[in-house]
Amino acid sequence: MPELDFIIEAQLALVGADLQELSDPMLGVKDGRIVLIGPRDGQEPKAGVKVFRFPGCTVMPGLWNLHVHIQRRHLARSEGTTFRGGAAEVENQPPALKAIYAAVNAKAELNSGVTTIRDCSSGDHISMHLRRAVEAGMLSGPRVISCGMGIASTGGHETHMYKGAVEADGPDEVAKAVRNEIKLGADFIKLMASGGLGGFPDRESPRRVEMTDVELAAAISQAHARDRSVTAHAMGEASIRACINAGIDGIEHGVELTSELAAMMKQRNVYFVPTASGVSAVVERMRSAGKTQASEYLHEHVVQAQRRSIRTAMDSGVLIGAGTDTLGDIVREVVTFGELGMDRRDALKTATSNAALICRRGDRTGQLSPGFDADILVTGNSPLEDLNHLRRVAAVFIGGHIVVGDSAWKSERE
Numbered sequence: 505m506p507e508l509d510f511i512i513e514a515q516l517a518l519v520g521a522d523l524q525e526l527s528d529p530m531l532g533v534k535d536g537r538i539v540l541i542g543p544r545d546g547q548e549p550k551a552g553v554k555v556f557r558f559p560g561c562t563v564m565p566g567l568w569n570l571h572v573h574i575q576r577r578h579l580a581r582s583e584g585t586t587f588r589g590g591a592a593e594v595e596n597q598p599p600a601l602k603a604i605y606a607a608v609n610a611k612a613e614l615n616s617g618v619t620t621i622r623d624c625s626s627g628d629h630i631s632m633h634l635r636r637a638v639e640a641g642m643l644s645g646p647r648v649i650s651c652g653m654g655i656a657s658t659g660g661h662e663t664h665m666y667k668g669a670v671e672a673d674g675p676d677e678v679a680k681a682v683r684n685e686i687k688l689g690a691d692f693i694k695l696m697a698s699g700g701l702g703g704f705p706d707r708e709s710p711r712r713v714e715m716t717d718v719e720l721a722a723a724i725s726q727a728h729a730r731d732r733s734v735t736a737h738a739m740g741e742a743s744i745r746a747c748i749n750a751g752i753d754g755i756e757h758g759v760e761l762t763s764e765l766a767a768m769m770k771q772r773n774v775y776f777v778p779t780a781s782g783v784s785a786v787v788e789r790m791r792s793a794g795k796t797q798a799s800e801y802l803h804e805h806v807v808q809a810q811r812r813s814i815r816t817a818m819d820s821g822v823l824i825g826a827g828t829d830t831l832g833d834i835v836r837e838v839v840t841f842g843e844l845g846m847d848r849r850d851a852l853k854t855a856t857s858n859a860a861l862i863c864r865r866g867d868r869t870g871q872l873s874p875g876f877d878a879d880i881l882v883t884g885n886s887p888l889e890d891l892n893h894l895r896r897v898a899a900v901f902i903g904g905h906i907v908v909g910d911s912a913w914k915s916e917r918e
Contacts, residue, residue, distance in 0.1 A: 505547070506539050508532040509904060510554040513544060516886055518564040519872045521857040523849050525888065531563060533878045536904035541872055556906070561898050562886040564852070565871050566619025566646075566879035568859030569834050570777045571756060571827025573668075574623050574648075575602040575630045577609035580785070580831045586793050587786045587831055588665075588702050595666035599628040606634045610645030614908055617897045618834060619879040620647040622827070622863060624694050624735070624756065625654035627668050632689050644907055647879070649692070649863055652685040654737070655723060656696035660714040661737055664707040669696055675722035678715075682726040692863075693727040695720065695752075697736040698743035701786045701806065705798060710739035710759055710806055713746060720750035733864060735777070739806070741765065748774060754862065756827070757783065759806050761813035766820035775823040775862045778814050781836040782829025783807060789831070814844050825862045826855040835894045842891050852887055878904040 510533055517529035519541055530547060532540030549555055576594040579585055594605060606626070613621055623631035635648035654662060654669040655678060662668030672681040682693055697715045699708030715723075720736075727734045728751070735754035736747045741762060744755055748768050754775040755761075761769075761776070769776065784807050791799035817824055824846075826837045834855060841851040860870025869877040884896030899909030 505550060506532065507534060508539065508549065508553050509534050510556060511549050512556045512558065512563055512880070512882075514558040514561045514563045514882065516562045517541065517872060518562065518852070518886075518888070521853075521866075521871045521873075523564065523852055523856065523871075523888070525886075529563065531872065531880075533901075533904045536878055538872060538874055538876050538878050541874060556899070558882050558898055560884070562883045562893075563872065564881050564883065564887070565856040566881045566900060566902065567617045567834055567855045567894070568620045568622070568826065568863075568870065569613060569618045569646075569828055569855075570622045570825040570859050570862060571624050571779050571782070571829050572613070572621050573626055573830050574609050574613075574621060574634060575606045575626050576830050577612065577828075578605060580828070580833060581612070584789070584792065586789045591668075591702060591830060592665040595627050595668055599630065602626075602628060602630050603633060606630050607637070607643050607645070610634060610638070610643065610648075613646050614644065614900055614902075615897065616834060617881040617883070617894060617900055618646050619881070619900060619902050620649065620859070620863075620869070622649040622859075624651055624737075624827075625662060625669055626650070627653065627666065629653060629688060647902065650690065651692050651694040652688050652690040654694035654696050655681045655685070657714050657719070661696040661698065661700045661702075661708060664703045673719075675718045678719045679722040679726045682723050683730075686727070686730050686732055690732065692732050693723065693734045694756075695723055695734060695736040695747075697738040697747050698740050700737065700739065700757075701783070701802065704802065711742070713740070713743045715743075715746075717746055717750060720746060720752070724751045748772065757810070758813050758817070759783075759810045761816050763816055763820065766816045766822055769817070769822045770820045773823070775825060776817050777825045777827045777862070778810060779827045779829040779832055779837070780810060780814060780840045782827075782832030783810055785831035811844060814841070818844070818846055823858055823861065824854050825859045835892065838894065839891045848888050848891055851891060878902075882909070
């Protein structure tokens with residue numbers, strides 16, 4: 505047996521990229537990485553090696569949330585707040601207060617089993633600062649992958665009521681904006697290619713195309729030249745098509761995804777992050793606030809249309825990842841995929857190995873395999889039996905450190 509920092513024992517482990525079941529597992533960790541995983545078969549660890557025992561529990565990769573705006577994720581926990589009112593209230597606060605929101609929300613993501621977040625635009629580059637604080641050990645939070653601020657046309661999505669994106673017009677301005685976000689430390693680039701829901705109906709529409717073909721091409725070429733992937737907020741069919749034709753790497757939301765577009769995405773290796781739970785929550789809160797006409801329209805033309813798009817993407821074999829946006833829920837997102845016909849193992853992959861592939865980190869994280877990061881979620885029961893078991897978080901490890909869990913798991917072994 506190799507030298508180990510600690511061992512995890514449980515009833516079941518979901519191992520490898522395909523989450524294969526391993527009964528009575530022993531998982532060994534050294535220097536933040538998994539170095540051993542296999543059946544326990546009565547083996548006993550060397551003297552002095554710490555053992556975390558989770559009887560009746562399932563060990564699996566930590567979850568990924570591929571679409572957050574971390575400074576306002578607490579709005580998902582604030583029942584009754586509409587997206588339009590809540591997002592503007594948060595985004596128009598001073599940067600220091602938004603940073604505090606982000607720190608609190610990062611801890612909440614951890615508590616839900618999320619070990620990596622992908623922030624898809626935060627005003628004042630809050631997620632970049634959060635990333636540095638987490639990496640420096642100043643805060644307890646998930647790993648952060650940040651685009652910095654998204655890039656929109658003047659008056660485009662995320663710019664009507666607050667400065668949630670950089671405004672740029674024409675290929676030269678857009679190219680410069682991309683270069684600047686990368687200069688500031690962007691891990692990827694986010695484009696606002698269409699309108700959205702927050703300003704509907706008076707300020708924006710999900711079917712409105714908000715970036716030109718030459719602007720999209722300029723952004724994507726500059727990002728790719730600097731080894732950065734590009735994703736786009738694209739809801740309507742025309743904006744999705746424009747993004748695919750321009751060479752986009754990913755589509756966020758994808759409300760009007762036709763069979764033709766899904767086939768193009770599959771052929772060109774374009775991934776899809778629907779954020780179905782977030783989209784539904786926006787419309788549900790509009791309805792609760794008495795905005796009946798708008799909510800009924802959006803329920804039919806956005807919520808139900810997006811569910812058809814997800815099924816279309818599934819049928820076409822498009823790589824799908826799980827994300828919540830502002831108001832969604834990561835477990836609800838995975839459960840929704842299951843309700844739409846995805847088998848449970850594939851649904852779990854949207855928040856584990858698929859997510860790592862989308863973020864170009866599939867060679868070192870997103871699965872329980874030797875040599876991979878020890879980012880681990882322990883659940884009270886197997887989510888392969890019921891996806892809602894993801895809510896039964898017993899413990900969370902990041903880089904080989906336990907960051908969530910009852911103190912008994914530690915005190916009994918240390």
